[in-house]
Amino acid sequence: MISLIPLFPLIGFLINGTWYALGQSRPGARKASAGLTGGIATLAIFASFLVSLQLFLQLHGMPEDGRVIEQMMFSWMKVGDFNLQMGFRLDSLNTLFTLVITGVGTLIHLYSVGYMGHDETPGKFFSYLNLFCFAMLMLVLGSSLPILFLGWEGVGLCSYLLIGYWYADTEKASAGKKAFIANRVGDLGFLLGMFLIYTTFGTLDFAQLKEVVMAGGHGALPHGVALGTITTICVLLFVGCTGKSAQIPLFVWLPDAMAGPTPVSALIHAATMVTSGIYMVTRLNFLYSLSPDALGLVAGIGAATALFAATIALVQTDIKKVLAYSTVSQLGYMFLGCGVGAYTAGVFHVITHAFFKALLFLGAGSVIHGMHEEQNILKMGGLRSRMPRTFLVFAIGWLAICGIPPFSGFFSKDEILWTAFSSPHGSTVLWAVGAVTAVMTAFYMTRLFSLTFLGQPRFQEAHGHDDHHGHGHGHGHGIHVHESPWIMVAPLGVLAVLSAAGGFMGVPHLSWLEHWLEPVVGAHHGIAEGVSPSLEWVLMGVSVVGAVVGITFALKLYSNLKNAEKLAQSGSGLHKLLVNKWYVDELYEAIFVKPIHALSKGLWKGFDVAVIDRFVVGFGRISQATGQAVRTIQTGSIQVYAFVLGLGLVATVGYLIYGLAR
């Protein structure tokens, strides 16, 4: 039954993919409508959602400590004692993920039908989207690390394909490649971590692994395994997470990934794929919990990324870039949560983030759609009146991410902040970073919101044009802003409801979620000594106040754009630094890409050609030269020939006589 979940999208992919490749791809072939192809894809993922839902209910009905459904299909690789089963295991953790993936996925598919309505190759697009869902579901459902890795790389591939969807634009294609390669760097860590797990514990299956690791009792190291090994495993795996979930130092690909179509950004680069790192850490929480150092690293990187990305988001002007950095920042939050041992909080934030960030992205997509592919928020403004429905849902998403109660973001973010402060693994510093980030988040989101929807339009508006003139009007004529069609707005509505209400599954102290996840992540770790539980309310208040302050400040500042520019100029150095994203791309280019490229070229020309080949050719040359030299003796003169014969005679006879005389 579980296998149906990934199977449906796979079937959708195969149908659309084959149809595209064989039927639509030829130049001059009749292109399929987005409605049909999208319909197939949406149906596939929706079917998957239904199955997920059914299974969720099934799990729900099972006793608490036995909420596992397993399906082993066949042995994937069996070499000696290494036997890798291709199988799925559904438990309380990944059932949530399947629901989010298929649920949000369905909405986004639906949205895409509208968004990609005028695309040249919708068949290709939807097949990729289905393929992505398939891979993502493999990732979360897989019963062992290699299957997770299969999905892990699979989503990377889809991300690559979809970022570079408009391949004719070199920059977009490059962005895809960058994403893939950055992910590959992470995957290397993942792979090695996997190897170390295998050589240490002898299994890669999650259930068996947990059994082996927990054999020594809760919190105790398994027999014969050094803490260092566990730490190494966790760190290596976390390297994989930094790639997939865009953490320092591998986050650079995610902002560029916005080159893809907006639904893709929503689905892959906000709601699902990028959270797989959190899934993996949570899945292996029993390992991470054993290693304080690893947890510290996770939390530290998470916090740092959250803050770092937020600073960049402050000054970005591309609507999707802002959202992208915000995503990086929010992912940092999630890792912060996991890093302090609050896996539930992390997962909680994953879910709420999926709702509101998908909402925000799709909303942004709607804006871009309405603005005829304009993405610069400085050229927007005043869209409230022109796109009222979008405005409404976007506002909900905005409030959710800013952490204004009772919207979903508030609960999950607050949970993370509190645990960052109170958990045994937490600290005031982590909390402080989180809180500052929260303020910044509120600020830049408000900035985005304000510049987009509020104030006066900063674009030249076209008049007298009707919708049916469609897209593609040049800027010279001004643009006719229009609200998006229902097929796009309806999913937004659903997401808005979820963003608004989704937080209630994890209301502090009454958390259904925490209880639900207990079989996987264990009981709540409690709070560190010396932390008063009552502080929770205080901190909650602080963060809400912070958010409100950020919003107010931003609203005030961006009600007049000139003020903002003045402010930017007053700190021009810092501003420039932020606009250029701390020059991280340039730094990587300088210390990795260029040297390796130069080195490669050097090795090729300098070693392959200049040394090895020269040696090889040199051997031939030497032979030839020797031949030429010997040849010169062959003068044609009988005397010389006889003389050489005589020399041979002298030498040999001399040697023999010398031998006798000795």
Next chain:
Amino acid sequence: MDLNPIFFTAFASLAIAFALLVVLKKNPVASAFSLVLVFFCFAAMYAMLDAHLLAALQVLVYAGAIMVLFIFVIMLLAADVPSFDLGRSHVGLRIGSGAVSLVLLGLFVWAFRHTESFGAKGTLTAAKIESVGGNTQAISQLMFSDYLLPFELTSVLLLAGIVGAVAIAKRQNPRKEGSGS
């Protein structure tokens, strides 16, 4: 070896001197005549070593037949050659050759000096040979029994030589024969 030292020394010196002349004389005719004298010296040596038949053959075959052939060819060709008195080759080669030959000679002489034992003595002592009628008798008898094969082969050789010489020296027929280069 019961060789008269005086005669030996005399003939040896003569032979060496003429041999040197063969090599050193610029004019091939001079060389040829020196060679004849060397041959005579050798004949004398053979005679002194009781190889009477060989001494006679040496004079007849070598000094007589072969040398005449040489002189004949020289005369035949000399008429056509502007400078027949070809000198020796390059100085370096000459010095080198001299050195090589001297060293070789030294090595050989060393070997001869250090040879104490020769092969086992045969049965054909002077007395035995005398008993069958002398050197010539003995040789001719052996030729038709023990040495029948080489003797017969010599005839094959001579035949081959004749065919070869004819094939080489046959009058050329320019119409029939192509010229290569």
Next chain:
Amino acid sequence: MAWLDNHLLTAVVFLPLLWALVGLLVPGGDKSAGARKAWTLLGSFATFGLSFLLYDRFQAGGAEFQLMEKAPWIEAMGISYSLGVDGISLWLMLLTTFLTPIVILASFTAVEERQKEYYFLLLALETAMLGAFVATDVFLFYVFWEAMLIPMYFLVGIWGGKDRIYAAMKFFLYTLVGSLLMLVAIFYLAYQHKLQFGTYSTALVDLYNLRLPGEGWLSVQAILFLAFSLAFAIKVPLFPLHTWLPDAHVQAPTAGSVILAGVLLKMGGYGFIRLAFPLFPQAVAQYQVAFMILAAIAIVYGAWVATVQPDIKKLVAYSSVSHMGYVVLGLFSLNAIGATGAIYQMLNHGISTGGLFLLVGMIYERRHTREIKDFGGITKVMPLFAVAFMIVTLSSVALPGTNGFVGEFLILLGAWKTSPGLAAISALGVIFGAVYMLWMFQRVMFGPLDKEENKKLKDLSFREVLVLLPLIVAIFAMGVAPNFFFRKMESSVDSFLRRAQRAAVVTPVAANTIEGKN
């Protein structure tokens, strides 16, 4: 068909040659071109079919060598015509018979000149390759090993690119120099057999029983091992002996490149498996790390150098260096996981790199250039090509779900068990592999379609789809169901490892035996 039952291997090996000889009767010239192509293709299919019979007869877990044939050949020297197939050579044979029809089909339009010789040589080459895989006598192995140079030499030299002569010469001499030292080692082994057992034999199973002193870096075993390894390392090719490969690959006609990459390089790996490892276990243990280091260097080095290649084919050639580095790495891990992975990687590489060469060949046929900079945005005009290219590229970068992943995963896992550090370095190839392949793919297929010449390119023809389809199917089948392949391989890998690892146990005994014998 009793004869066939008893001589199945002979039949499979020599069928192509026989077919090719008969094919010579087809008169030359353009008129009979169709008949010639059809005949050749039929022959390769017949061989493929026959090799399936072989697959069927081969029993997993049965005797080490199966379907054995043995006939005295040069009795005076104990040389016999002996064939046998095990789980490793079985797959390599199938790979060969699988790729041959594909390259023949792919050559239909690519080769227009001197077709008669061309198809003859292709089939003759197949015989030589198949022979090398099933020979269980070192002499016979060597005969096939060298014999395959001849057709390849002509294939590269006659139908190759601009520098074909240089490339053909380099290929021939490079490989020959290596194998000649192996020949010396073979002499020595054969002689040792006589010394130790009193009879002449060059049969592998007999030579496996030799006891050779293996202590120290330059022991008899070590020297012999190095002599063998030189031949195999050149063929694989292992850094730093790889420089013949880019030239040969680039200059060879498409079919040549495919066969070269697909099968000939496998000879190196196969040689290690069949000869170098089981014959010289102690030396293997001694030089294990050294070879793993070289393999790691090859992986990274090949990938780096591939990155900066301006020529697609050269890039693919260097990628072979990198990929075959994995094979060596896996083999020298000396454990079942690594070895299985290595063998699997050999098959993978045959499929995926073969596929890449075919694709490059197709685009070359249209455009007569292989410079990356001459392309860009090709996806627009050749979407089907793009799909195929993408899939093969993904296989090449070892995306899970494709065949490449299974191989690399197992190899790295196996290597990790032996030497985590080297495995980690080698795993860098995972990154750089993606770098060069995707960068190339991007520059060729993506971006604006801005070159006038490219705008009129035709997408794949039906025939070309037929050429690529089996490979694509294989890519996924091998990625999803490797066990199907492992099943018949398993016991052979086990016995291979048993032989390769007997070092520790045998040492004192071996020393004594040698003392005693001499």
Next chain:
Amino acid sequence: MMQVEPWLVLSFAATIFFIGLTGVFIRRNILVLLMCIELMLNAVNLTFVVFSRQLDSLAGQMSVFFIMTVAAAEAAVGLGLVIALFRTLRTVDTDQIQLLKE
């Protein structure tokens, strides 16, 4: 009668032999080269005769007999070749006979 040591006679023969060999090395006139070879053969003959005497065996003398015959045949063919050569090259100078080299 006084004795002459065999090695002296042998050395004398060797001297003649190497004089002949030197001639082959240094002379440019083909005819003289042929003569030098005759010198060498004579030296060999003398050696045979010396040993024949020394060993009380006639094998040496028999050999000399055959060698003489061969020498005669050789001279015939050799001089034939000289004449043939002379016909085409108009020279007997070995320095002029260097078409074939390297």
Next chain:
Amino acid sequence: METANHLIRPEFLSLGADQIHALMPYFVAFAGCLVTLLLSVIRSVNPKWPVLLGTVATCVAASVLSIEQIREPSLSLFNGMMVSDSFSAFFNTVFLATAGMTALASFRYLDRERLQHTEYYVLLLFSALGMMLMTSALDLIVVFIALEIMSLAVYVLVGFRRADRRSNEAAMKYFILGSAASAVFLYGSALLYGATGSLNLREILAVLQSHPEGMSPIFTLGSWLVLLGFLFKVASVPFHMWMPDVYEGAPVPVTGFMTTGLKAAAFATLVRLFLALGFGKAVASTLQQHVHDILWVVAVLTMLVGNVVALTQTNLKRMLAYSSIAHTGYLLVGLLAGGGSDQGFSAVVMYLTVYAIMNLGAFVVLSVLAEQGDTGLNLHDLSGLARRRPWIAFALAVFLFSMAGIPPTAGFAAKYLVFYSAIQAGEIWLVVLGVLCSAISVYYYLRVMVYMYMKEPVGSAAPSRVSFWAASVVAAMVVLTLQVGILPARLVHAAKKAVTSL
């Protein structure tokens, strides 16, 4: 007998039936010489066909007789001066076959070159007879006479293109240096005679074996000079200088005959001498050690010089001449190894046979390719040969691959045997150097292939027609090269059989 007052031993004056039987091949060959000689003086008809026929018939008949004798036991003849054994019978077959094939292949060539003189065939037979006698001779003086029979005939054959300066020059060089070498050989014989009291190889060996304490210095000198005479004939470095010039200057079929028959004869005799002088077994005495050392160096130099100079050659004929030197080197390896390996000298025998097959084939191809006056044999003249004359190119390719020692050709099997026996004899370094040299050799063989197969044809010279006879010889040699390459067992067996009689 002692009572009789003469030295004649009547038992040598008559031949028994078995002796006559053993001598039949020689008689037939000699009879062939005489018959062809007679035929060639009959002026009434054009004698070229009858002479050719006679020559070939002689060769066929005599070689059939010889083949039969390979199985028969050894028989000492003429006071032990010659022996009819498997070894000589084996080589007699090789010589006769070579001569017959050469005669066949030369026919059209001679016509084309306007050299169709019947003496050619007569001399061919004479030299074959000389070779036969030389390999069966057990007496140094018989060896010498046979050597001269062979050489005189070959001198003339080399210079057979009388109007050609190059041919004349080659003959002259060969004659002068050959005679000098003969003199050296004779000097060696004389010294051996002095040291042992005999010229008979068996007796010399007996004397040697009865003196385990070592022989006198003149024995050392003598044995070396005797060997040297033959090292000259087989053209081993540094006694090789004559050979490229002679091979280049001689008419192509004669060159082919020299590289095959003459070389085989010289080497076969060298093997006999080698054994007789006590070098045929594992190294024991210092003399053996020193001769071994010298031969070791000579072998390496020969392989090296032959191959590296061949690299620089652009004329096919001359290139094959140098390659012939290189092959001498491999043969010397086999010679050195013969004593110490189980294979004995069978490796040498095998190699000689194979070399004769492939080289004969190659030179017949060359004779077909050559234009008037043996020109047109430069590498670039071969450009695109595979297009113009595919079968000829194929044949040449087979021969060249065989010479390079690439399986599945005969050359590989032969090289395998030689190097294998060298390994057995412990000559590992020699083998390593040998294979490296043969790697060098591959380059120049392949270069010919490059011209034939990979270059476009130049010009459009109408190919001269290949005579049926030459074509059949080439075809036969191709088949033999491949057959021996694929199924060498029979030849290996025959070679082993041949050397057991030594």
